[in-house]
Amino acid sequence: MTNKLYDTSLSLLTDLYQVTMAYAYWKSETAEKEAVFNLYFRKNPFSGGFTIACGLANVIGYIDNFGFSKKDLRYLGSLTGNDEKPLFEPAFLAYLAKLKLTCSVDAMPEGTVAFPNEPLVRVRGPILQCQLLETPLLNLINFESLIATKAARLRLVAQSDTVLEFGLRRAQGVDGGMTASRAAYIGGCDGTSNVLAGKLYDIPVRGTHAHSWVMAFADEQQAFDAYAQALPNNVTLLVDTYDTLQGVRHAIETGRKLEQQGHTLAGIRLDSGDLAYLSIEARKLLDEAGFQDTAIVASNDLDETIIGSLKQQGAAITVWGVGTKLVTAFDQPALGGVYKLAALKDTETGQWSYKMKLSEQAIKISTPGIQQVRRFRDERGFMSDMVYNTEEEARMDGDVTMIDPLDFTKRRRFEATQSYEDLLVPIFDAGKCVYELPDIHSVRARVQAQLAGLHPGVKRFVNPHTYPVGLEKQLHELKTALILAIREGNQ
Amino acid sequence: MTNKLYDTSLSLLTDLYQVTMAYAYWKSETAEKEAVFNLYFRKNPFSGGFTIACGLANVIGYIDNFGFSKKDLRYLGSLTGNDEKPLFEPAFLAYLAKLKLTCSVDAMPEGTVAFPNEPLVRVRGPILQCQLLETPLLNLINFESLIATKAARLRLVAQSDTVLEFGLRRAQGVDGGMTASRAAYIGGCDGTSNVLAGKLYDIPVRGTHAHSWVMAFADEQQAFDAYAQALPNNVTLLVDTYDTLQGVRHAIETGRKLEQQGHTLAGIRLDSGDLAYLSIEARKLLDEAGFQDTAIVASNDLDETIIGSLKQQGAAITVWGVGTKLVTAFDQPALGGVYKLAALKDTETGQWSYKMKLSEQAIKISTPGIQQVRRFRDERGFMSDMVYNTEEEARMDGDVTMIDPLDFTKRRRFEATQSYEDLLVPIFDAGKCVYELPDIHSVRARVQAQLAGLHPGVKRFVNPHTYPVGLEKQLHELKTALILAIREGNQ
Numbered sequence: 001m002t003n004k005l006y007d008t009s010l011s012l013l014t015d016l017y018q019v020t021m022a023y024a025y026w027k028s029e030t031a032e033k034e035a036v037f038n039l040y041f042r043k044n045p046f047s048g049g050f051t052i053a054c055g056l057a058n059v060i061g062y063i064d065n066f067g068f069s070k071k072d073l074r075y076l077g078s079l080t081g082n083d084e085k086p087l088f089e090p091a092f093l094a095y096l097a098k099l100k101l102t103c104s105v106d107a108m109p110e111g112t113v114a115f116p117n118e119p120l121v122r123v124r125g126p127i128l129q130c131q132l133l134e135t136p137l138l139n140l141i142n143f144e145s146l147i148a149t150k151a152a153r154l155r156l157v158a159q160s161d162t163v164l165e166f167g168l169r170r171a172q173g174v175d176g177g178m179t180a181s182r183a184a185y186i187g188g189c190d191g192t193s194n195v196l197a198g199k200l201y202d203i204p205v206r207g208t209h210a211h212s213w214v215m216a217f218a219d220e221q222q223a224f225d226a227y228a229q230a231l232p233n234n235v236t237l238l239v240d241t242y243d244t245l246q247g248v249r250h251a252i253e254t255g256r257k258l259e260q261q262g263h264t265l266a267g268i269r270l271d272s273g274d275l276a277y278l279s280i281e282a283r284k285l286l287d288e289a290g291f292q293d294t295a296i297v298a299s300n301d302l303d304e305t306i307i308g309s310l311k312q313q314g315a316a317i318t319v320w321g322v323g324t325k326l327v328t329a330f331d332q333p334a335l336g337g338v339y340k341l342a343a344l345k346d347t348e349t350g351q352w353s354y355k356m357k358l359s360e361q362a363i364k365i366s367t368p369g370i371q372q373v374r375r376f377r378d379e380r381g382f383m384s385d386m387v388y389n390t391e392e393e394a395r396m397d398g399d400v401t402m403i404d405p406l407d408f409t410k411r412r413r414f415e416a417t418q419s420y421e422d423l424l425v426p427i428f429d430a431g432k433c434v435y436e437l438p439d440i441h442s443v444r445a446r447v448q449a450q451l452a453g454l455h456p457g458v459k460r461f462v463n464p465h466t467y468p469v470g471l472e473k474q475l476h477e478l479k480t481a482l483i484l485a486i487r488e489g490n491q
Numbered sequence: 492m493t494n495k496l497y498d499t500s501l502s503l504l505t506d507l508y509q510v511t512m513a514y515a516y517w518k519s520e521t522a523e524k525e526a527v528f529n530l531y532f533r534k535n536p537f538s539g540g541f542t543i544a545c546g547l548a549n550v551i552g553y554i555d556n557f558g559f560s561k562k563d564l565r566y567l568g569s570l571t572g573n574d575e576k577p578l579f580e581p582a583f584l585a586y587l588a589k590l591k592l593t594c595s596v597d598a599m600p601e602g603t604v605a606f607p608n609e610p611l612v613r614v615r616g617p618i619l620q621c622q623l624l625e626t627p628l629l630n631l632i633n634f635e636s637l638i639a640t641k642a643a644r645l646r647l648v649a650q651s652d653t654v655l656e657f658g659l660r661r662a663q664g665v666d667g668g669m670t671a672s673r674a675a676y677i678g679g680c681d682g683t684s685n686v687l688a689g690k691l692y693d694i695p696v697r698g699t700h701a702h703s704w705v706m707a708f709a710d711e712q713q714a715f716d717a718y719a720q721a722l723p724n725n726v727t728l729l730v731d732t733y734d735t736l737q738g739v740r741h742a743i744e745t746g747r748k749l750e751q752q753g754h755t756l757a758g759i760r761l762d763s764g765d766l767a768y769l770s771i772e773a774r775k776l777l778d779e780a781g782f783q784d785t786a787i788v789a790s791n792d793l794d795e796t797i798i799g800s801l802k803q804q805g806a807a808i809t810v811w812g813v814g815t816k817l818v819t820a821f822d823q824p825a826l827g828g829v830y831k832l833a834a835l836k837d838t839e840t841g842q843w844s845y846k847m848k849l850s851e852q853a854i855k856i857s858t859p860g861i862q863q864v865r866r867f868r869d870e871r872g873f874m875s876d877m878v879y880n881t882e883e884e885a886r887m888d889g890d891v892t893m894i895d896p897l898d899f900t901k902r903r904r905f906e907a908t909q910s911y912e913d914l915l916v917p918i919f920d921a922g923k924c925v926y927e928l929p930d931i932h933s934v935r936a937r938v939q940a941q942l943a944g945l946h947p948g949v950k951r952f953v954n955p956h957t958y959p960v961g962l963e964k965q966l967h968e969l970k971t972a973l974i975l976a977i978r979e980g981n982q
Contacts, residue, residue: 001714008685010665011688011689012685012686012687012689013659013668013669013685013686014659014685014686015657015659015660015684015685015686016684016685016686016689016696016697017684017696017699017700017701018698018699018701019686019698020699020700020722021700021701021703021704021718022727023721023722024700024704024717024718024721024722025707027720027721027722028720028721029639030707030715033707036706037703068540071870072690073561073906075689075690076686077685079696080724080859081722081723081725082725082755082757083724083754085724087725089501090931117711122690127707133702133865134660134701135659135660138661139659139660139661139662139665139668140662140664140665142660142661143662143663143664144664166506166615168505168506168626168630169625169626169630169633169828170629170630170633170826170827170828171507171630171634171663171825172634172662172663172666172667172670172819172825173629173630173631173634173635173663173666173667173669173670173671174501174504174666174670175663175664175665175666175667175947176502176632176634176663176664176666176667177630177668177671178504178664178666179664179665181665181666188804193503193506193507193508194504194505194506194507195503195505195506195507195510195566196501197504198503198504198566199503199509199566200561201561205507205570206507207506207507207508207509207510207511208511209508209512209515210508210509210512210625210804211526211831211832211848212512212622212625212831212832213515213717215832215846215847215848216516216521216524216526216618216832216835216846219980226515226519227512227515230514230515230518231511231514231515231518231521231572231578232572232575233571233572233573233574233576233578234572234578235763241848241849242849242977254591263574264573266573272850272855273953282501299681314931322746324825324827328663328824328825329824330824330825333663333819333820333821333824334661334663334815334821335661336661336815337660337661340702340703341703341706341707344707356706356708357702357706357732358732358733359763374573384768405679416685425912450902450913456876468868479512486733489710
């Protein structure tokens with residue numbers, strides 16, 4: 001492609017202000033100051049009760065391959081400010097040329113159920129490096145988590161039915177399609193129409209024919225017969241090119257010929273019209289003709305709401321092809337993930353100085369600290385998540401108290417014996433990858449295992465129950481003290 | 492990146508059903524039958540009155556580099572049907588290995604104003620090849636046209652203000668970000684924060700610093716001063732980390748120091764709060780301090796509606812940073828472009844057989860023919876567009892009549908002397924590229940020139956006037972005859 005994206009290093013895939021800040025840190029000799037940033041989101045997408053963390057595999061690939069090429073540096077050297085003079089001096093470009101990432105990264109494994117205000121990724125290292133990673137990490141985590149969550153919702157509503165992702169043609173660019181296919185499979189889809197995603201990500205691919213196939217023949221029966229003759233082991237016939245129920249009769253006719261040759265009519269597909277009515281009528285025709293095992297596939301702008309409604313209406317559909325609404329996350333096409341500075345080490349004292357961003361809106365106030373998420377569970381599943389500052393872990397022996405970040409009078413106490421899991425695991429240690437990526441099928445299985453740990457109320461679509469996420473008491477106190485100090489100082 | 496997308500041929504970037512249909516054409520020895528497909532959309536996005544055609548540059552790159560690699564073919568060879576036997580026989584894979592695209596492609600140049608039911612791209616060639624191109628062409632054209640249109644709307648509302656695209660972190664994947672930056676610039680943005688897009692596509696890049704910069708210092712004044720010292724020729728200070736108007740005062744203080752050194756405070760940026768109120772107050776403070784030339788930049792979930800409202804409220808903002816809402820086309824994240832078979836040549840007679848897809852909904856009925864779009868204009872601008880069948884052009888001498896496709900009693904007559912332009916231009920002739928791509932700045936200029944040709948009513952956001960697009964009389968008659976024949980045959 002002349003889309004030169006694919007021939008190039010991706011280290012410039014960042015916002016210019018990351019580079020100008022990097023330069024300003026370098027100029028002020030604070031580039032190596034150790035910082036901690038947390039990547040988190042503030043609201044579950046789709047008015048839902050949960051989010052599926054996804055995108056880490058691409059983050060690992062990005063960090064592993066980080067490094068500025070000569071072309072990158074030449075480009076940065078060509079940028080000018082408002083006086084037409086260069087933005088960056090050559091010594092800085094020389095510094096970037098030698099830059100190797102030495103950050104430590106901890107993150108939730110892909111497929112983990114995540115909630116608002118929990119770090120999905122925590123980056124610790126020289127502030128210049130942390131800053132350069134902000135934009136690509138947000139890009140990669142925001143989108144895949146959004147799509148994996150959408151797919152998980154489709155899986156929930158489709159129950160044991162098959163869900164296929166058919167969205168490539170409406171996806172937001174090449175990578176919008178490729179990445180969506182990966183995240184959709186992880187979230188719970190059974191396959192994709194996207195052949196390249198099938199090849200590169202080991203996802204089952206599915207598909208048979210379009211309306212154009214039928215239109216290219218003198219009549220529908222000829223078209224169906226010709227397709228079945230060519231691919232007798234992959235026959236799902238699209239029946240709505242002219243008249244749907246007539247199309248079903250033609251498909252049955254083709255199915256009879258297939259059976260005579262020892263093959264089966266795998267399915268018929270409906271792509272327009274009243275899917276509830278047509279599927280029920282088609283099912284009758286198929287059953288009467290002895291095609292009880294022929295599946296009815298449906299497509300046409302489906303999403304979790306429409307599938308839920310069709311199932312309620314008794315639609316005889318067992319395979320759902322979902323495209324646009326899934327791969328673009330149509331009803332909310334972006335997850336608003338953010339990446340906030342939470343601590344900075346004083347070079348002289350070696351002490352952490354905790355950082356936060358104030359806001360008039362409580363929901364937009366960030367939380368300081370080197371955060372970890374502790375998920376408590378009992379035999380029924382997940383009980384609640386507690387964000388804590390790892391620097392205080394030593395003082396958390398015995399019982400712990402968790403405080404609601406939006407209402408400090410709401411508290412929960414856990415005994416020292418309560419079972420738990422800490423969700424962030426080491427991914428990079430001082431620039432070296434220490435994490436073994438699970439294969440995509442294990443990640444997909446993890447999503448279902450995680451969802452099984454959630455109370456059904458959290459998973460419902462309308463007014464879901466809010467899963468409890470709180471701050472460990474010492475972190476709460478640290479945050480409160482910081483807010484008061486900043487407000488008093490009114491810097 | 493371990494995202495292996497970037498190491499691979501993109502010829503499998505298509506739906507599986509394109510490959511199974513290709514196989515079935517090949518098996519039935521009709522793969523080389525000459526076909527014509529039209530790519531078009533049915534509705535302008537965002538309830539608007541126009542669409543900007545975009546994405547052709549990537550289409551050209553895709554076609555130029557088309558070809559199956561050995562790995563691609565090995566993958567296809569590994570696919571099995573419901574009897575676990577291979578889907579495709581080796582001779583077909585050998586055919587694909589040698590396949591060179593020989594299609595002819597005609598398309599609207601990027602930056603052309605387009606309307607529903609007009610072909611943006613027309614592909615003519617062996618049906619097998621046309622079919623393989625369907626999905627990638629739709630992917631590339633749908634997304635870029637959507638974003639270019641969104642950007643054109645932002646440009647309309649922002650009038651002579653600067654509009655910057657800041658969306659990478661919320662874009663749908665790497666390419667979702669890269670492609671959006673390109674299309675946004677073409678549509679009318681003045682620059683992007685995306686450094687890689689700047690480098691690869693020659694788009695101006697812009698950006699200064701984030702909240703984290705301010706938080707990394709003991710106080711805001713220190714942070715501003717340090718930034719200004721490092722990059723004195725690129726100082727736009729983000730003033731809302733703690734208290735916005737206090738932040739403006741700190742920025743003024745830094746601005747004074749900058750002036751003493753012969754530099755200027757280029758701008759301040761507001762990223763939260765009541766942007767109307769704060770910008771007016773900030774403007775007063777800046778003006779009183781003698782900083783009349785310092786720009787006020789605003790960001791924070793902006794779109795054309797919010798910008799329009801802020802301007803109505805008298806907000807003192809002259810630079811608009813637009814992110815999520817632009818790069819994901821948040822309120823309508825997909826353009827529903829389709830690609831329909833319109834004609835098929837009879838191998839024996841050499842005659843075209845015209846094709847269309849019926850539907851219960853008139854809007855979903857496709858139009859047959861080898862289509863071209865004729866745009867009539869007078870001295871005031873564009874009058875109307877007429878879709879015609881190039882096979883009938885010889886019979887169109889003299890006056891022409893155009894018929895509304897949804898109401899055949901609405902007709903318009905154009906004299907032979909009326910000036911016009913045919914919008915589809917040759918891009919590939921029998922597989923060979925015959926089109927010289929204009930540079931991105933010319934494409935961007937074309938958008939503004941095209942918009943200038945539209946009546947203001949077509950460009951307004953609320954209930955825009957419908958620009959007239961009709962069918963040439965003979966094409967209308969062909970379509971009517973075909974519908975009746977199909978309905979009568981009820982195939």
